[in-house]
Every structure is written in C-alpha cells, then in structure tokens.
Amino acid sequence: MSRRDRTAGEVLVRRLFTEHGAALLAYASRLLGDHNEGAEVVRETLVRASYAADRAELFTIARDLAVERLRARPRAAAVPPAGNLELLRAVEALPREERDVLNALYFQGRNVKEAATSLGVPAEAVKTRSRQALLRLREASS
Template sequence: MSRRGRTDEVLVRRVFEEHGAALLAYASRLVGDRARGEAVAQEALLAAWRDPELLEGPARAHLFAIVRAAAGTGPEPDLALLGAVETLSPEHRDVLRALYFQGRDVAEASESLGVPAGAVKARSYHALRRLREAVAG
C-alpha cells in the first residue's frame, strides 16, 4: 500500500471514530432503517476518503450534508423545524449552531461560547427536547 493510501486509511478511520456513531444514528433516523442507514453512513465516509478536503473546516457538518443527500432528503430545510429553532433562547440556539452547524465537539463549543462543557451538554439536551416537542405539535 502506498504512503498516500495509508494516510487516507488513517484519515477515514479517524473520521469514523469521531463521527461514525453520530452519522449512523442520523442516517438510520432519516431512512427509517438501520441497515440502509449503515449504507448511507458508509457512503459519507467513502466521500470523505475520496475527497479529504471535505474534512477541512466543519467536517461533521459536511458529513451530515452528504448523509442527507445520500438519504434522498436533500438540503431543503424543514420549515417547521426552522420556526421551532427561532423560539429557542439565544443560549440554546448558539449551542445548537456550534454543535450541529459548525461541527464543533463539546469541548470546542464550550471554548467558543465561554461556558463549561456541562452547560453545553445541558443546553443541547434541553434545546433538542424543545425542538422535538415543537415539531411534534
């Protein structure tokens, strides 16, 4: 195996370790089936392997976009969800933006927002719960 091949393999393994579980859970929810979700998540990882530049910047956001496209849901925003986001407090919106749109992990979000990691986790939990309630009606 060439040096480039080993480097790419290490990169994909690192991406899987960091994001694989979240990608699988997200893909499975989108398609409603774990087996198909595994195929969709694998497609996102293959895209990262083929084009490592996708992982520059907010890697998680790029990977989730690939999962959405592979699942056939496309990039169209859910208007009910967007409306629900607007009802959240600024603190909750900021945490969701950092974690899900900017692809930061809890430590990075904690640092960028200037709050403890525990506060990031709690705000994320409560924000997601409120979103689910608002969208469910």
C-alpha cells in the same frame, strides 16, 4: 493507486470513523429516519472525505449524501413521520442559542467542554441552554 496510498487511505478512514463515526451516524440516521441508511451514508462520507482536502466538511458531505437519498425516494416515502415533523418544528422554534447547543451536543457528538469552546461560551451556559432546550422540546411534545 499504489499500495502505500491505499493503506494510507484506509488508515485515514479508520481514524475519521473512530473520531467522528458515532456523531455522523446519529446525524445521518436522524436526517434519513433510518439507521441502516444512515450507516451507508457514513461509509460513503468517510470514503469521500478520505479524498477531500478539507476534513472539516464531514457533516456537509453527510448532509449532501442524505439529501441525495431523500430526493431519490418515492414522494410518499420522503415525507417524515408526523412525530418527526413535529419534533423538527419544535427544534426550529427554539432560540438560536439553544439550537446551536443541541446541534453541538447531539448532532456533532461534542461533549460540554468541546461545545463550549466551539460556541465561545462557558460550559455552564452550554449546560443551562441544553437543559432549557430539552425542557422546551418536552413541553412541545406533550
């Protein structure tokens, strides 16, 4: 690999981290239940993405890496804490539209306008669905 290729790859990784790092870290940390492991997954995701043809696959790469790590854990450690399991069940019980909004806002790190555009709904619908979903999750946790 030439010096020019390495430099271009480093610039790309920095750009991807600037644009998507926070959302990827939140996503990977939630999947793994550990911030440090999440950070390691983000680093590996960005390195792999710098070689990939399609940058839109960042979250898929992160998920696959997280699943690899979870599978490598001893069986007892792979079971999430009870609170996390209850939260995951509560999220799964939400209506699809509300889950999609939470995914866009909290796992993909999009703002309301970006989420609205990606979901094809008005910004007010994103706000309403987000509020409703958070209320349902709060009720489920009490």
